[in-house]
Amino acid sequence: MTQQGAVLQGYNNELVKCIEDLCMQKEELNKEIQQAEEEKSKLQHEIQVLNEQLECVCENLAQKVASRNELDKILAETEAAYMKILDSSRTLLNVLKKEVGSLKHTPELKSNLT
Template identity: 95%
Template sequence: MPGLCVRLQLRGHLRKLTDRQEQRMTQQGAVLQGYNNELVKCIEDLCMQKEELNKQIQQAEEEKSRLQHEIQTLNEQLEGVCENLAQKVASRNELDKILAETEAAYMKILDSSRTLLSVLKKEVGSLKRPPELKSNVT
């Protein structure tokens, strides 16, 4: 029965191999479970980071919207101020033109008054002198 002994030896050998494989698989299972736990923790951390980032994005979008509204309001105010300013500048330019024309007309009046005064003085001066008599001296 030498064949039986060999078989029994093989079975014992196989049991040892199977025990080692089980032990190795148990160790590998423990390592795999550790990896799985770390992976789940990393995924949870990433989800928390995503939630925080979503909050920050929402806040930034709200701030952007508020600023855009504020810019629109300021642009409307600026447009009104620019229109008002343009009207005032046009009015000032018209007043400058009127003043220049008025000053020119006033200068003409002054010049005419001076001329009139000069003529009038000559006329009055000639009235005060006695008329010259022509003598008939021969």
């Protein structure tokens, strides 16, 4: 019976050692889990900060695009008005040249010019 007790004691010692090893593995895994949770929390905070920055940049970009579109509209209207002015100036110049040319051919003006 003492031999069975010794065998049983050997099994018990081995079992205790296995349990202790499992407890150490669990503690190590708990440390790794804690580190991973801290890293996750840190990354989530960084994502939140980046999302807020992205939202600000998007709003700023939208305002700038709207301003540019308004400037494009004003520029197009101004260029169109300027082209009308150029056309009108050209027409006025042509009319004036014709009038001056026809005045040179009238007898009264020829005598006044000489």
